Amino acid sequence: MIQSKSNWKFASIEENQIDWNDGSSQLSPVIKELLQQRGLKTAKEVEDFLVPSINNLLDPNQLSSMDIAKERVLEAIERNEKILVFGDYDADGVSSTTILIKTLQELGAKCDFYIPNRFTEGYGPNEQAFRQAHQNGFQLIITVDCGIASIHEADVAKELGIDLIITDHHEPQEELPDALAILHPKCSPDYSFKELAGAGVAFKFAECLLGYFPEHLLDLVAIGTVADLVPLVEENRILVYYGLQKLSSTAREGLIALKNQCKIEGKVNEEDIGFLIGPRLNAVGRLQDADLAVELLLCDDKEIAEELAEIVNQLNTERQQIVASIVKEVEETVEIDAKKGVIVVAKQGWNEGVLGIVASRLVRKYDRPAIVLAINEEKGLAKGSARSIPAFDLFQSCMKIKDVFTHFGGHSQAAGMTLPIDNVQHLEQKLDEIIKNELTSEDFKQEVLISRKLKLSEISENLVTEISQLAPFGMANPKPKFLVESRPVDIRQLGNMKKHLKLLFKEDTASLDGIAFGMGNLHPLISPQATVSVVGELGINEWNGIRKVQMMIEDVKINHWQLFDHRGKRKIDFNYDQSHFSHQFVIYNTLEIHQDIPNHIKHLTYKEALEFNGKVEVLYLLELPQHLHDLHEIITKFKPVNIHACFYVENSVYMAPFPKREDFKWLYSLIWKNQELSLDSELNKIMKAKGWTEELIQFMLDVFSELEFVNINNGLITLNKQPQKKDLQEARAYQNRIKQGKIEKTLYYATYNELLTWFEECRGETVQPKEEITHGL
Known part of the structure; x- marks a missing residue:
């Protein structure tokens, strides 16, 4: 038996699904089922899904206040006003920034961009940046991939006389910023698709400003959309579908250089963005100002682009090393308490930009929510990221104890937070209590x-x-x-x-x-x-x-019990199941064990096993039992999930010849004839005359001695002149040899399938006939 490391969940299909007897019937049953799982209910929906069409994209003018935003930008261009694009430091943010800068440049705008520093400014607009923009003469600020929660900053912009246009896709709060215009699908009742990424919203704005469909920007939209992990359905699917095609043949020197660093050739797919391009763009903002990433995407000089791409690649390598170093440090210096439902680790000096990745690594390894915090002793604060498991809603649980935090935000599976250092232990205790009350042991598995x-x-x-x-x-x-x-x-x-x-x-x-x-x-x-x-x-x-x-x-x-055949091996590896099963036992006959048995395996004799009432998951059968029914009873009783047959027979009884009745007669006649026989002097003669082994002769003499046919003293055999009439089979030695032969035949010389069947019968189960294979002996 092997337990899965994850909980296996099967996809479901909604009722009232499509009638597959229409024109879609050429699809295979497997693909039909996969399409049904995606909720596609009509032939038209199936066609649109399998063959995405740009014509199915929504009209960007359906976004609320698009007309106001467009008019203000064109007015600024006409008046030669300075426009600042305020972006975010992740891949979606830098892609969105590049889309809007490229659009404004095409329109002849006087523009620049600003990406806040993750470490000194944090996420989104901030007052100091807005005041600096005002001093630099900017009269219009357009946010991309941020701003929907920037109520104070919007007020600052109004105070400074700066018009603010917010383009964002993150969750709107109860109160919206007092901006000139907000372009946000979830704030637009007439816009039916609500899941655009920041790059998607920026692209919609670009389309409206340019007055045509900007196909040349689709490669940037694909990067931002895939990297930001928004649902790849409907509009996002169309944008990424065509964006990947554009990215595969892009003429942007920056992207060409970045693809070369990633060793991407030919057709680009979503995994190339998710695992190669996106992480490299994200790495810049995790370690320093993200401006470099935008400059790379904007670059149209081949040599400069190659230099920038090399730096980006180096930063990504550095990011990987930092993550690996922190993960190693956590694993080596922090004792992960298996009894606790959450991992909370905090230390001064950790890079804030990579803590989310570190938390993800810990979740994957330990199958429990993880919070990783960097401590700032001067400010008395701990700041970092959290990641969760599917069964635990991190956001809702943290909201129950929101007084612990100075700042907190996120969703069910990921969050960012700042809290006083003194509250770190309190946070761990409170979350651990919530988790223990809500989750079972099965919930901790990934899904x-x-x-x-x-x-x-x-x-x-x-x-x-x-x-x-x-x-x-x-x-x-x-x-x-x-x-x-x-x-x-x-x-x-x-x-x-x-x-x-x-x-x-x-x-x-x-x-x-x-x-x-x-x-x-x-x-x-x-x-x-x-x-x-x-x-x-x-x-x-x-x-x-x-x-x-x-x-x-x-x-x-593996859902069933297993038999492992080590018969005939002198050395057994006892560490096979160490990390998978807790209740492991080795069974033998006497206290003398000639194997090095690890401490995680408990010792039992066959007699002790018969009396033992605990749980047994894995059995190592080191020696053959003295009685076959003892082992039968042990297997019936415990039904172990894994049985390791480790029998080794030095002197086989079953393979040795069993003396016939005539052989006993011959030997007895020899003793009767001589009345007295010295084994020391006659043994070799008997062996040579009959071709018998010493062990066989000794066995027959043991039978004679037990039945009192002869007396044996110091190798001298004398005839009992008045023996009682007894059958050879009455001797225990005779019966024990028969019994030992049967035990060896059943457990040691049986084929793998025969042994498997015997254990199945012990377990009270039946086994289907299987093809014989060569295994063991």
Whole structure:
């Protein structure tokens, strides 16, 4: 048995779905089901989803106060007024800033941009920046990807005589800023799609200002939209779909240089943005002023662009090193209490810009919410980020104890916060109480959404091609993950450190390779007859011109008990299940153990095991039992999830010849004839004459001695002249040899399948006949 590291949740389908008997019937059953899971109910919705059309984008004029904003910008351009674009330091913010700057430059505006410093100014507009803008002669400020909560700053702008246009997509508060215009989908009743990213809102404004559809800005929109993790449906899907095409052939020197740093060639997909481009743009603002990222996106000089891209790449490398250093520091110096429902760590000197990433790493490793804070002793404050698990709404829970914070904001899975240093321990205690009251142990597992269970016969290159029609993937349109259940015909570890796992599944003519990165430790936990359940994404692996469907395995589970066959091995590795099961036992006959048994495994003799009433998950059977029914009773009683048969037989009874009745007669006649026999002098003669082993002769003599046919004293055998008539089988030695032979035959010399069947019967279960394989002995 192997427990999954995540909770497996299957995607559901709403009722009253599309009638697939219409013109969409050429789609495969798998794709139809995936489309249904996405809530598509009509043939038109399916067509629009599979073939996104720019014509389906909404009219930007449906955004409230668009006309006011447009008129004010064009007026500023006409009057030669200075316009400041006030952006944000993340990938969405710098993309939005670039979109609007490019638009204003095209219109001949006198413009510049300003990105606040994460460390000294924090997120969004601030009074000091606005006052500085006023001193610099700016008469119009346009925010992008920020500003919807900037009530005070809007008042400052009004006081200074600066007109403020806010373009944003974050959650509006109860009170809105007193700005000249607010362009925000969620503040626009007539605008039906509410989930645009900051770059999407900026693009809509650009379209209105330019008076035409700015196709040349779509590459920037794609970056901001994908990087900001907004739902990739409806308008966002259309913008990213065409934005990726534009990004693949972009003429922007800055993006070309950045793609080269990322080693992106040919067609760009959403994963290239999410894992390569986005993190690099984000890294700039995490470590310094984000202006560099905007300058890179604006750059039209090849040499300068390459220099800027190199710096951006170096900053990303530095960011990765800082994250790794803090994570290592936390793991080495902070004792993670497994009994607590939340991890709260704080230290002076940590870089505030990367704490969200650190928190995410801790969540993935320890499966519980994590809060990572940087301490500022001078200000007496701790500031940082939090990440959560699916079952715990971090935002709502923190709002219950909001008096702990000086500043707090976020959503269910992520948040940023500032609080007095003295409140850090209080925060941990309060959240731990809430979590213990609300969550069960199962809730702490991460969640994986499974689209469908697939048979091996359903998996093909054509299916993978069909699935690609659902791209671009992202929030609200996740890349499908599938469940496959089968017995792997080949299991191996990959990599220099054997950190990765490769499984090969085959059924009839169908086959599937599965790669599980970082799961090489599971290799010894999978028995040869195990039915393995794997969840992952399907793709194509091409090597040396050969294309194969491959699953990138995300999680592994085995739902049944397993038998591991180590019979005949002198040295056993007892660390197989160390991190997976708590109740492990080794069973033997006597107190003498010649193996090095780790401390996490408890010792029991067969007699002690029969009397033991605790929980047993894993059994290492180190020695054959003296009585077969003892082991039968132990297995029936505990039903362990893993059984390791570690038997080693030095002198086999079963494989040795069993003397026939005539053999006993011959030996007895020899003793009777001589009346007295010295074993020391006659043993070799008997062995040579009959071809018997010393052990066989000794066994027959033990039977004679027990039945009182002879007396043996210091190797001298004398005949009992008045023996009672007894059958050979009455001797315990005779019966014990038969019994020992049966035990060896049943447990040691049986095939793997025979041994598996025997244990199944002990467990009160039946096993289906399986193909015999060569294993063990």
